[in-house]
Amino acid sequence: MTASNEELELKDRLRLIETMIAEGRRTTISYGWTFVLWGVAYYVAILWAGLGHDYIAWPVTMTAAVVITVVIIARKRCTRPATTTSRAIGSIWYAMGTSLFILLMSFGISGRADQHTSIAIVAAMLATANATSSLILKWKLQFACALVWWALTVYACFGGGKMLTIAFLAALFFCQIVFGIYGMIREARARHQGDNHA
Protein backbone atom coordinates (compact mmCIF):
# COMPACT_ATOMS: atom_id res chain seq x y z
CA MET A 1 0.00 0.00 0.00
CA THR A 2 1.42 3.39 -0.96
CA ALA A 3 1.78 6.24 1.52
CA SER A 4 -1.02 8.11 -0.21
CA ASN A 5 -3.41 5.14 -0.02
CA GLU A 6 -2.54 4.65 3.62
CA GLU A 7 -3.27 8.29 4.36
CA LEU A 8 -6.61 8.04 2.55
CA GLU A 9 -7.52 4.98 4.59
CA LEU A 10 -6.66 6.74 7.84
CA LYS A 11 -8.73 9.76 6.85
CA ASP A 12 -11.56 7.41 5.94
CA ARG A 13 -11.41 5.90 9.45
CA LEU A 14 -11.51 9.36 11.03
CA ARG A 15 -14.54 10.29 8.91
CA LEU A 16 -16.24 7.05 9.89
CA ILE A 17 -15.77 7.84 13.58
CA GLU A 18 -17.20 11.36 13.16
CA THR A 19 -20.18 10.12 11.12
CA MET A 20 -21.07 7.35 13.55
CA ILE A 21 -20.75 9.54 16.64
CA ALA A 22 -23.07 12.09 14.98
CA GLU A 23 -25.46 9.30 14.01
CA GLY A 24 -25.61 8.01 17.59
CA ARG A 25 -26.22 11.48 19.01
CA ARG A 26 -28.86 12.25 16.39
CA THR A 27 -30.99 9.52 17.85
CA THR A 28 -34.15 11.37 18.74
CA ILE A 29 -36.51 10.47 21.47
CA SER A 30 -40.14 10.60 20.55
CA TYR A 31 -41.85 13.10 22.83
CA GLY A 32 -44.41 15.03 20.71
CA TRP A 33 -47.18 12.50 21.29
CA THR A 34 -46.93 12.92 25.09
CA PHE A 35 -47.72 16.64 24.80
CA VAL A 36 -50.73 15.89 22.59
CA LEU A 37 -51.94 13.04 24.80
CA TRP A 38 -51.73 15.07 28.01
CA GLY A 39 -53.21 18.15 26.34
CA VAL A 40 -56.21 16.10 25.24
CA ALA A 41 -56.39 14.41 28.69
CA TYR A 42 -56.64 17.82 30.41
CA TYR A 43 -59.38 18.89 27.99
CA VAL A 44 -61.34 15.69 28.66
CA ALA A 45 -60.94 16.08 32.43
CA ILE A 46 -61.96 19.75 32.39
CA LEU A 47 -65.01 19.14 30.20
CA TRP A 48 -66.03 16.05 32.17
CA ALA A 49 -65.62 17.92 35.48
CA GLY A 50 -67.65 20.77 33.99
CA LEU A 51 -70.55 18.35 33.52
CA GLY A 52 -70.64 17.90 37.27
CA HIS A 53 -68.50 14.77 37.76
CA ASP A 54 -65.67 16.54 39.54
CA TYR A 55 -64.71 13.73 41.90
CA ILE A 56 -64.24 11.07 39.18
CA ALA A 57 -63.32 13.16 36.13
CA TRP A 58 -59.75 14.02 37.18
CA PRO A 59 -58.76 10.71 38.82
CA VAL A 60 -60.13 8.58 35.95
CA THR A 61 -58.72 10.74 33.14
CA MET A 62 -55.32 11.15 34.77
CA THR A 63 -55.04 7.41 35.52
CA ALA A 64 -56.00 6.55 31.94
CA ALA A 65 -53.42 9.03 30.60
CA VAL A 66 -50.70 7.58 32.85
CA VAL A 67 -51.50 4.01 31.75
CA ILE A 68 -51.45 4.97 28.04
CA THR A 69 -48.17 6.89 28.51
CA VAL A 70 -46.46 4.00 30.33
CA VAL A 71 -47.59 1.43 27.73
CA ILE A 72 -46.43 3.55 24.76
CA ILE A 73 -43.08 4.42 26.38
CA ALA A 74 -42.44 0.73 27.17
CA ARG A 75 -43.09 -0.20 23.54
CA LYS A 76 -40.93 2.59 22.13
CA ARG A 77 -38.03 1.90 24.51
CA CYS A 78 -37.55 -1.55 22.94
CA THR A 79 -35.69 -0.27 19.91
CA ARG A 80 -34.27 3.19 20.59
CA PRO A 81 -31.10 3.74 22.57
CA ALA A 82 -30.98 6.28 25.37
CA THR A 83 -28.57 9.17 25.33
CA THR A 84 -27.54 11.16 28.39
CA THR A 85 -29.54 14.16 27.15
CA SER A 86 -32.66 12.11 26.50
CA ARG A 87 -32.42 10.58 29.99
CA ALA A 88 -31.96 14.03 31.57
CA ILE A 89 -35.02 15.44 29.80
CA GLY A 90 -37.04 12.29 30.43
CA SER A 91 -36.22 12.57 34.15
CA ILE A 92 -37.51 16.15 34.32
CA TRP A 93 -40.83 15.22 32.75
CA TYR A 94 -41.12 12.00 34.72
CA ALA A 95 -40.65 13.89 38.02
CA MET A 96 -42.96 16.71 36.97
CA GLY A 97 -45.60 14.27 35.68
CA THR A 98 -45.55 12.27 38.91
CA SER A 99 -45.94 15.43 41.02
CA LEU A 100 -48.75 16.70 38.81
CA PHE A 101 -50.50 13.32 38.89
CA ILE A 102 -50.37 13.16 42.69
CA LEU A 103 -51.53 16.77 42.99
CA LEU A 104 -54.45 16.50 40.56
CA MET A 105 -55.56 13.14 41.96
CA SER A 106 -55.52 14.55 45.49
CA PHE A 107 -57.33 17.72 44.46
CA GLY A 108 -59.85 15.67 42.50
CA ILE A 109 -60.60 13.20 45.28
CA SER A 110 -60.61 15.72 48.15
CA GLY A 111 -62.75 18.18 46.21
CA ARG A 112 -60.77 21.01 47.77
CA ALA A 113 -59.46 22.24 44.46
CA ASP A 114 -59.73 25.96 44.24
CA GLN A 115 -59.61 26.98 40.57
CA HIS A 116 -57.03 29.76 41.03
CA THR A 117 -54.64 27.72 43.14
CA SER A 118 -54.81 24.55 41.08
CA ILE A 119 -54.30 26.35 37.75
CA ALA A 120 -51.46 28.44 39.20
CA ILE A 121 -49.67 25.32 40.48
CA VAL A 122 -50.20 23.30 37.29
CA ALA A 123 -49.06 26.22 35.11
CA ALA A 124 -45.96 26.87 37.25
CA MET A 125 -44.98 23.19 37.12
CA LEU A 126 -45.46 22.99 33.36
CA ALA A 127 -43.45 26.22 32.97
CA THR A 128 -40.60 24.76 35.03
CA ALA A 129 -40.43 21.53 33.01
CA ASN A 130 -40.72 23.34 29.66
CA ALA A 131 -38.09 25.91 30.63
CA THR A 132 -35.63 23.26 31.88
CA SER A 133 -36.04 21.15 28.72
CA SER A 134 -35.71 24.18 26.47
CA LEU A 135 -32.51 25.30 28.23
CA ILE A 136 -30.97 21.84 27.85
CA LEU A 137 -32.04 21.57 24.20
CA LYS A 138 -31.46 25.27 23.46
CA TRP A 139 -34.95 25.33 21.91
CA LYS A 140 -36.54 28.78 21.83
CA LEU A 141 -40.01 27.58 20.88
CA GLN A 142 -40.25 25.43 23.98
CA PHE A 143 -39.02 28.34 26.08
CA ALA A 144 -41.88 30.39 24.57
CA CYS A 145 -44.25 27.71 25.90
CA ALA A 146 -42.66 28.13 29.34
CA LEU A 147 -43.28 31.88 29.14
CA VAL A 148 -46.95 31.25 28.34
CA TRP A 149 -47.26 28.98 31.38
CA TRP A 150 -45.52 31.53 33.62
CA ALA A 151 -47.86 34.24 32.36
CA LEU A 152 -50.81 31.99 33.17
CA THR A 153 -49.40 31.38 36.67
CA VAL A 154 -49.43 35.12 37.32
CA TYR A 155 -52.88 35.54 35.76
CA ALA A 156 -54.29 32.70 37.90
CA CYS A 157 -53.09 34.54 41.01
CA PHE A 158 -54.61 37.89 40.08
CA GLY A 159 -57.34 37.29 37.49
CA GLY A 160 -60.18 34.85 37.55
CA GLY A 161 -63.63 33.75 36.52
CA LYS A 162 -64.48 32.46 33.08
CA MET A 163 -61.50 34.22 31.53
CA LEU A 164 -59.09 32.12 33.61
CA THR A 165 -60.65 28.89 32.31
CA ILE A 166 -60.46 30.21 28.74
CA ALA A 167 -56.82 31.26 29.24
CA PHE A 168 -55.98 27.80 30.65
CA LEU A 169 -57.69 26.03 27.75
CA ALA A 170 -55.91 28.30 25.25
CA ALA A 171 -52.50 27.63 26.90
CA LEU A 172 -53.24 23.89 26.84
CA PHE A 173 -54.19 24.07 23.17
CA PHE A 174 -51.10 25.97 22.04
CA CYS A 175 -48.44 24.69 24.46
CA GLN A 176 -49.55 21.06 24.60
CA ILE A 177 -51.54 20.11 21.50
CA VAL A 178 -50.11 22.44 18.83
CA PHE A 179 -46.57 22.22 20.24
CA GLY A 180 -46.89 18.42 20.46
CA ILE A 181 -48.07 18.10 16.86
CA TYR A 182 -45.19 20.34 15.75
CA GLY A 183 -42.81 18.10 17.73
CA MET A 184 -44.22 14.99 16.04
CA ILE A 185 -43.70 16.55 12.61
CA ARG A 186 -40.08 17.40 13.51
CA GLU A 187 -39.47 13.85 14.76
CA ALA A 188 -40.94 12.36 11.57
CA ARG A 189 -38.64 14.58 9.49
CA ALA A 190 -35.60 13.63 11.60
CA ARG A 191 -36.47 9.93 11.30
CA HIS A 192 -36.89 10.30 7.53
CA GLN A 193 -33.49 11.98 7.25
CA GLY A 194 -31.95 9.27 9.42
CA ASP A 195 -33.43 6.50 7.24
CA ASN A 196 -32.09 8.17 4.12
CA HIS A 197 -28.70 8.55 5.76
CA ALA A 198 -28.48 4.93 6.90
Added chain:
Amino acid sequence: MPELPELNPVIHGKLRLALLSLLVGVEEAEFTWLRSKTGSTDGNLGAQLANLEEAGYVSVEKKFVQRKPQTLYRMTEAGRQALTEYVQALKQLLGGAIGA
Protein backbone atom coordinates in the same frame (compact mmCIF):
# COMPACT_ATOMS: atom_id res chain seq x y z
CA MET B 1 12.09 11.80 14.95
CA PRO B 2 9.35 10.56 17.34
CA GLU B 3 8.10 7.01 16.80
CA LEU B 4 4.67 6.79 15.18
CA PRO B 5 2.04 4.94 17.24
CA GLU B 6 0.52 1.63 16.18
CA LEU B 7 -3.23 1.42 15.66
CA ASN B 8 -5.16 -0.93 17.91
CA PRO B 9 -6.06 -3.87 15.58
CA VAL B 10 -9.24 -4.69 17.53
CA ILE B 11 -10.65 -1.22 16.87
CA HIS B 12 -9.16 -0.69 13.41
CA GLY B 13 -11.68 -2.99 11.66
CA LYS B 14 -14.28 -0.79 9.94
CA LEU B 15 -17.37 -2.38 11.47
CA ARG B 16 -15.87 -2.59 14.96
CA LEU B 17 -14.80 1.04 14.73
CA ALA B 18 -18.30 2.06 13.58
CA LEU B 19 -19.85 0.12 16.48
CA LEU B 20 -17.66 1.72 19.12
CA SER B 21 -18.26 5.18 17.62
CA LEU B 22 -22.02 4.60 17.75
CA LEU B 23 -21.90 3.31 21.31
CA VAL B 24 -19.82 6.22 22.58
CA GLY B 25 -22.76 8.60 22.01
CA VAL B 26 -25.47 6.50 23.67
CA GLU B 27 -25.87 4.88 27.06
CA GLU B 28 -26.85 1.53 25.62
CA ALA B 29 -28.05 0.25 22.28
CA GLU B 30 -30.01 -2.71 21.07
CA PHE B 31 -28.65 -5.18 18.51
CA THR B 32 -31.31 -4.25 15.93
CA TRP B 33 -30.51 -0.53 16.24
CA LEU B 34 -26.79 -1.20 15.70
CA ARG B 35 -27.68 -3.38 12.70
CA SER B 36 -29.84 -0.65 11.16
CA LYS B 37 -27.17 2.03 11.68
CA THR B 38 -24.31 -0.04 10.27
CA GLY B 39 -26.26 -1.88 7.56
CA SER B 40 -24.46 -5.07 8.58
CA THR B 41 -25.73 -8.64 8.51
CA ASP B 42 -26.74 -10.40 11.74
CA GLY B 43 -23.85 -12.87 11.52
CA ASN B 44 -21.13 -10.32 10.86
CA LEU B 45 -22.48 -7.91 13.45
CA GLY B 46 -22.73 -10.63 16.08
CA ALA B 47 -19.17 -11.77 15.38
CA GLN B 48 -17.71 -8.26 15.57
CA LEU B 49 -19.61 -7.47 18.75
CA ALA B 50 -18.32 -10.72 20.24
CA ASN B 51 -14.76 -9.59 19.40
CA LEU B 52 -15.35 -6.27 21.12
CA GLU B 53 -16.85 -8.03 24.13
CA GLU B 54 -13.88 -10.42 24.29
CA ALA B 55 -11.53 -7.42 24.29
CA GLY B 56 -13.54 -5.92 27.16
CA TYR B 57 -14.65 -2.90 25.12
CA VAL B 58 -18.38 -3.58 25.29
CA SER B 59 -20.62 -5.30 27.80
CA VAL B 60 -23.73 -7.27 26.91
CA GLU B 61 -27.04 -7.63 28.67
CA LYS B 62 -29.70 -10.04 27.50
CA LYS B 63 -33.25 -9.69 28.70
CA PHE B 64 -36.88 -10.15 27.72
CA VAL B 65 -39.10 -7.14 27.10
CA GLN B 66 -42.76 -7.90 26.49
CA ARG B 67 -41.77 -11.55 25.99
CA LYS B 68 -39.34 -10.64 23.21
CA PRO B 69 -35.60 -11.25 23.61
CA GLN B 70 -33.52 -8.09 23.67
CA THR B 71 -29.73 -7.80 23.56
CA LEU B 72 -28.31 -4.54 24.82
CA TYR B 73 -24.74 -3.38 24.30
CA ARG B 74 -22.89 -0.82 26.41
CA MET B 75 -19.46 0.64 25.95
CA THR B 76 -17.14 -0.07 28.87
CA GLU B 77 -14.62 2.33 30.35
CA ALA B 78 -11.86 0.28 28.71
CA GLY B 79 -13.63 0.69 25.35
CA ARG B 80 -13.93 4.43 25.81
CA GLN B 81 -10.25 4.66 26.70
CA ALA B 82 -9.23 2.47 23.74
CA LEU B 83 -11.26 4.57 21.30
CA THR B 84 -9.76 7.80 22.65
CA GLU B 85 -6.26 6.38 22.27
CA TYR B 86 -7.09 5.12 18.77
CA VAL B 87 -8.28 8.59 17.68
CA GLN B 88 -5.16 10.19 19.14
CA ALA B 89 -2.94 7.67 17.34
CA LEU B 90 -4.87 8.22 14.11
CA LYS B 91 -4.42 11.99 14.33
CA GLN B 92 -0.74 11.56 15.13
CA LEU B 93 -0.29 9.28 12.11
CA LEU B 94 -2.18 11.67 9.85
CA GLY B 95 -0.13 14.56 11.18
CA GLY B 96 3.00 12.55 10.35
CA ALA B 97 1.67 11.69 6.89
CA ILE B 98 0.79 15.31 6.17
CA GLY B 99 4.15 16.45 7.51
CA ALA B 100 6.08 13.87 5.42
